[in-house]
Amino acid sequence: MTGSILFDAIVFLLGAIICVSVAKKLGLSSVLGYLMAGVLIGPYVLGFIGEEGEDILHFAEFGVVVMLFLIGLEIEPRNFWNMRKTIAGMGGLQVAGTLLITYFFFYAIGFDWKVSLVVAMAVALSSTAIAMQTIKEKGLMETTFGTSAFSILLFQDIIVIFMLGALPLLSNSETEVVAGTHETSGNLLDSLPLGYQTLAIILSVVLIIVAGRYLIVPMLRKVAQTGVRELLIASALLIVFSISFLMEYVGLSPALGAFLGGVVLSNSEYKHELESTLEPFKNLLLGLFFIAVGASINFVVIAKIPFTIGGILISVILIKALVLWITARVFSLKLDQKLLLTFSLAQIGEFAFVLLSFAFQLNILDQEQMDIMLVITALTMTLTPIISIINERFILPKIGTKESIKRPMDHIAKSQNVILVGFGHFGSTVGRFLRSHGIEATILDQDSNRVDFLRKMGFEVYYGDATRIDLLESAGIAQAKILICAIDNPGVTKEVTKLVKEKYPHVELMIRAKNRYDAYELLNMGIENIYRESLDTSLALAKDVLSKLGFRKYTLNRQVQNFIKYDESSLRRLASEPKQDENYIFKARKELEEQEKLLNADFERGVVAYDNHWDSEQIRKALDKSNPNSTS
Amino acid sequence: MKKVLVLFAHPKYEKSRANQVLINAIAKKEGVTFHDLYEIYPDFHIDVDAEKKLLEAHDVIIWHHPMYWYSCPPLLKQWIDMVLEFNWAYGPKGKALQDKLCLNAITTGGSKELYCSQGSNSYTINEFLRPFEQTANLCLMKYQKPFAVMGTYKLTNEELDGYGAAYNALIDSLQQF
Numbered sequence: 001m002t003g004s005i006l007f008d009a010i011v012f013l014l015g016a017i018i019c020v021s022v023a024k025k026l027g028l029s030s031v032l033g034y035l036m037a038g039v040l041i042g043p044y045v046l047g048f049i050g051e052e053g054e055d056i057l058h059f060a061e062f063g064v065v066v067m068l069f070l071i072g073l074e075i076e077p078r079n080f081w082n083m084r085k086t087i088a089g090m091g092g093l094q095v096a097g098t099l100l101i102t103y104f105f106f107y108a109i110g111f112d113w114k115v116s117l118v119v120a121m122a123v124a125l126s127s128t129a130i131a132m133q134t135i136k137e138k139g140l141m142e143t144t145f146g147t148s149a150f151s152i153l154l155f156q157d158i159i160v161i162f163m164l165g166a167l168p169l170l171s172n173s174e175t176e177v178v179a180g181t182h183e184t185s186g187n188l189l190d191s192l193p194l195g196y197q198t199l200a201i202i203l204s205v206v207l208i209i210v211a212g213r214y215l216i217v218p219m220l221r222k223v224a225q226t227g228v229r230e231l232l233i234a235s236a237l238l239i240v241f242s243i244s245f246l247m248e249y250v251g252l253s254p255a256l257g258a259f260l261g262g263v264v265l266s267n268s269e270y271k272h273e274l275e276s277t278l279e280p281f282k283n284l285l286l287g288l289f290f291i292a293v294g295a296s297i298n299f300v301v302i303a304k305i306p307f308t309i310g311g312i313l314i315s316v317i318l319i320k321a322l323v324l325w326i327t328a329r330v331f332s333l334k335l336d337q338k339l340l341l342t343f344s345l346a347q348i349g350e351f352a353f354v355l356l357s358f359a360f361q362l363n364i365l366d367q368e369q370m371d372i373m374l375v376i377t378a379l380t381m382t383l384t385p386i387i388s389i390i391n392e393r394f395i396l397p398k399i400g401t402k403e404s405i406k407r408p409m410d411h412i413a414k415s416q417n418v419i420l421v422g423f424g425h426f427g428s429t430v431g432r433f434l435r436s437h438g439i440e441a442t443i444l445d446q447d448s449n450r451v452d453f454l455r456k457m458g459f460e461v462y463y464g465d466a467t468r469i470d471l472l473e474s475a476g477i478a479q480a481k482i483l484i485c486a487i488d489n490p491g492v493t494k495e496v497t498k499l500v501k502e503k504y505p506h507v508e509l510m511i512r513a514k515n516r517y518d519a520y521e522l523l524n525m526g527i528e529n530i531y532r533e534s535l536d537t538s539l540a541l542a543k544d545v546l547s548k549l550g551f552r553k554y555t556l557n558r559q560v561q562n563f564i565k566y567d568e569s570s571l572r573r574l575a576s577e578p579k580q581d582e583n584y585i586f587k588a589r590k591e592l593e594e595q596e597k598l599l600n601a602d603f604e605r606g607v608v609a610y611d612n613h614w615d616s617e618q619i620r621k622a623l624d625k626s627n628p629n630s631t632s
Numbered sequence: 633m634k635k636v637l638v639l640f641a642h643p644k645y646e647k648s649r650a651n652q653v654l655i656n657a658i659a660k661k662e663g664v665t666f667h668d669l670y671e672i673y674p675d676f677h678i679d680v681d682a683e684k685k686l687l688e689a690h691d692v693i694i695w696h697h698p699m700y701w702y703s704c705p706p707l708l709k710q711w712i713d714m715v716l717e718f719n720w721a722y723g724p725k726g727k728a729l730q731d732k733l734c735l736n737a738i739t740t741g742g743s744k745e746l747y748c749s750q751g752s753n754s755y756t757i758n759e760f761l762r763p764f765e766q767t768a769n770l771c772l773m774k775y776q777k778p779f780a781v782m783g784t785y786k787l788t789n790e791e792l793d794g795y796g797a798a799y800n801a802l803i804d805s806l807q808q809f
Contacts, residue, residue: 561677619718 011048015041016287029134032385034287038294039382049295057292061350062244063285064129066278068157068255069240071132071150072262073271080263083151090148090327091155094345097323098124105315111369114170118359119373121163123316127349127381128153128255129286134344134385138465139492143447145337148328149345157256160351164358165251171362204250208243208257212264220270236277239265253351289350290381297378301371313376317383320346336396336448343388347380417481418442421466421496423450426512426533427486431459441484442475467495469503477504485511490518497527516571516594523575539563570598633663633807634733637690641669641697641708650739650784650792651698657796658803665690669707676710683715688728692806693773695764696737702753702760712767721771733809734768735776736761737799743783757782776806 015037023033041048049056102123106116131149140146216239223231240258247257265274302309321342328338353374360370420431420441427443434441443461445451451463462475466487477483483500485493493511500507510529513519519530543556574594638658642651645668659666667686673679687693697704719725738757746753747760757780758765768775779802781787781795 558677561675613714613717619723622719622723 008049011041012037012288012291015048016291020287029137029385029389030287031130031133031290032382032389034290035294035382035385038291039297040294041291042295042297044297044299056288057296057353060285060289060292061353063282063287063289064350065244065254065258066240066282066285067129067132069243069258069262070275070278070282072259072264073266073275075263076266077263083147086147086151086331087155090331091152091159093327093330094152094323095124095156095159097326098320101319101323102316105319109312114364115369117170118167118355118364119369122352122355122373122377123320123348125156125160125349125351125355126153126320126345127347128157129289129350130347130381130385131344133286134388139446139489140340143337144333145340145344148331148333148337148341152324152327152345154256154259156349156351157253157259160355161252161256163355167355167358167362167364170359170364200250201252204246204252204257205260207246208260209264212261212268216261216265217268217270220268220273224270224273232273233277236274237281239274240278293350293378293381296374297382298371298375301375305372309372309375309379312372313379313383316348316376317346317380317387320348320380334448339391339395340388343384343391345384346387347384348377352377417476417479419444419472419475419477419480419483421445421483421485422487422512423447423454423461424486424488426488427484430484430486442480444471444475467492467499469499472500477507480504480507482508482510485509487512488514490514490521493518494521494525497522497525501526516574519571520575523572535564535567634691634809635689636661636664636692636694636803636806637686638664638666638694638696638737639669639708639711640667641695641705641711643670643705643707645670648698648739650781650787650795651696653789653792653796654696654737654739654781654799657800661800661803663807664803669711670705673707676707678711678714680714680717683711684717684720684728687715687732690732692733692735692809693729694735694737694779697739699738699740699757699760703763716767716771727772730772732773733776733806734771734773736764736778737780738778739781739784741783741785743786744780747782 016034019037019040020030020033023030023036040046043049099120103116103120106119107113111119131153135141135146135149141150220232220235223235239261243257243261244254247254265271324342324345325338328341333341356365356370356373356377359365360367365373418434418439418441420427420434421444423431423443423445427445431441431443440460443454443459444466445454445461445463446465448463451461454461462471464471466472466485477500483496485496487493487496490513493513497509497511500509508529509527511522511527511531513522513530513532515532515534519532522530539560543553543560546556547553574597640651640655642648645651645655655666658664665686695704695708697708703709716722716729717726720728738761740747740757742753744757745751747755747757749755757778761778765775779799781792784792787795
C-alpha cells in the first residue's frame, strides 16, 4: 500500500483532518489528534503506512526546528538574557535528576551500565514539540508554568549536543568506523581537538548573530522590495535550512541554532512576515511528526512483552514526573502550576529517537533494547497529553485553583448576566467600574493567583480557558446578556468571539481590540462594539499636550470627540475595503502604507478649522455685508 | 397630520416620576419622534448635522424639560447654541425652521401660586420662558402656549396620569393644527 507518494499524502492528510477535528470537537489538544491519526493509519491498525514511517519521522523533525525558530522570533534578546538563570537552574536540575534516577533504575533492573546511561540520557529529555505546541495552543506561554517549561526544554536542547558528543566514547573501539559513517556523527567537530571544538561552537553562534544582523535583514529588505510573495517564503525557508545545515555541520542541535536565529531576528521589521510565512509549515511538519510518532508505535513488541513495557513505561513517567515536581518545588511554583509542569513534560522527547538510533549504530544498544525504548518513547508521547487532560479536567479543579466555586446564595451576585473574560489591567478596570454600580460580572481568568485573590474579594470567578465552550457554559453564557472580552491576546480574543457568536448569537459582544488591524478583523466578523485600547488614551495625552501649548481645554475636548468620530468612520470604511494581501504577508510594510493613507487623509482635512459655534466673527461679517452702514 | 419632535432634556430622567408619566403617555404615538438628548449626547457632543436633518423632517418642535433655576437644563441650552446656526435657523438666509410650531413642555417643583408677582418666584412661567419664545420668533417659528405641569412634588399618581392624558391630547391637537 506504499507505492505512490500521492496515496501516502492522501492517507496522512485525511487521517489528520479527521482525527484532529474529532479531538478538537472533544476539547482535546490537536497533538493527541495527530498521534491517534498515526496509530490509526500505522502498520498495526489500518496498515496504510509501513516501514517508511521512520523516514517520515526524521523528515518531520524539521518541524521542531521551525517551531524553535518561531519561538525565538517571539523572544527578544533582552528577555532571553533575563531567563538565563531559570534555564540553567530548572533545566540543569531536571536533566541531572532524571538522568541519575533513570540510570540507577535501569541498572537495577538488569541493564548493562552503558545501556542504562544511554537510556537515561534519552529519558532525561522531554518533547519540545508536544509541550510547546500544547502550551501555545492554550495561550499559557506567559504564565510561570509556560516559561518554566520553556526554560527546561531549552536547556535540554543545549545539553543534547553534549550527549551526542559523549555517545561515541561509550562505544566499543571496533565499532567506531561504523559510527564515523553515520550522518549525525559525520560532522566537523569530531575531527577537531577539544579546544577547537569549543571555538567552532562559539564561532558558529557568533556567525548566526552576525549573519542575522548584516546578511539576513538586508536580504529580506531586497526580497520585500520585489513584492513577490513566494520569494519571501523561499527566503524564510532558506534562513531556517541554512542555520540547520550550519549547526549540523559543526555538530550542534539544529533546533538550538534555529532558536538563536529567531532571537536575533526578533528585533527586525520582518518579524511578522517570517512568522506568518513559517507558521503553516511548522504546523504541517509538526502534525506530520506527531503522526509519524503514532505510526511508529510497534505493537508487536508490546504484544511480546506487555508487562515489561508497561512497567518501564509507568516507571519512566513516574521518574520524570517526580523530578519535575521536585524542580517545580525548588523553584516554588504554585500548586496548580506545579501540576501542569509535572504532567506536560513527563514524556520522552523526539531527541530520544536520534540518541537511541545513534547509540544503536554505535552498537551500544541491541535491536531489542532499541525497539523497547522506541516504543516506550512513542507511548509516553501519547500518554502524557492524556494525563495532562485528566489533570486539567479532574485534578486541577479540585485542588489549588478550582474552575469554579459554589458560593452562598445570599450573595449579591445573583448573576447579572454579564461575563467578563480577562481580569488583567484592562479587565479589572472594567470590572471595578461595573461593581461600583452593583453589577457583578462573572469573571473568567487564566491566572490562578489572580483567581484566588478575586475569590477572596468576593467575585464570582471561573478559572480556565475561555475558548472552552463548557467553561463558558458553566459561567452562564446561555443566560448572559453581554460578554466582555478584555484579554490582550488578539488570537484568543478572536477565537472566543467566534465561538460565542456562533453558539450563542443572542449574547452581545463587547470586545477589546489591540489596534486598528484587530479592529478590522473583528469588524469583518460582524462585531459592532469594538474598543481600541490605543485610541482614547493617546488622544487624552495629545489633548493635554495641546493644552500645555496654550489651546483651550473645552475646545480641545470637542476636537477630540470630533477626531474619534472621524477615526471610527475611517476605520469602518477601511475595514470594508478588500484586502489585496489577505495573508498580511508584508505586514510591517502594509502597516506603514496604511499609516501613510491615514496621515494623507489628515493632511487633506488640514489643520482642523474650528466650527463656528460661540464665534461671532462669521455673524459680524455677514451683517456687515448685508448692511454696510450699521457699523457700531 | 403634522409630525411632532419632542426634544427631551433631563439629566436624571430615571428619578423623575412626573416626566416618566408624561413621556410614557406620548413617546410611542404615531407621528411623534421622542428624542432623548441626555441619552443620545451624554458627552454634550451634539451631532449638529443630524439634529438639523431631524428638525427639517418635523413640523412641531417641543422643548420638553424640567425648569432648573428658571431655565432649561444645560444640554438643551447647548443644543440651542449649536444646532440653531446662523444663516440656517436665523440670519438673512436662515429660513429652515420657518412656520414650524414650537413650544415648551415643562415641569416645575414649585406650584403655580409661587410663580406670580406675589409669589416667592416673583414672575410667571410665561415671563421665565421669554428667552425660548424669542428664540422661536427669531427662527421664524410660531411659538405656542407652554404645556406646564407645576407643583410636581405634591402631585398624586392619579393627578399625574391626568396630566399625561392632557399632554397626549395636546399633541393630538397639534398634529391636526
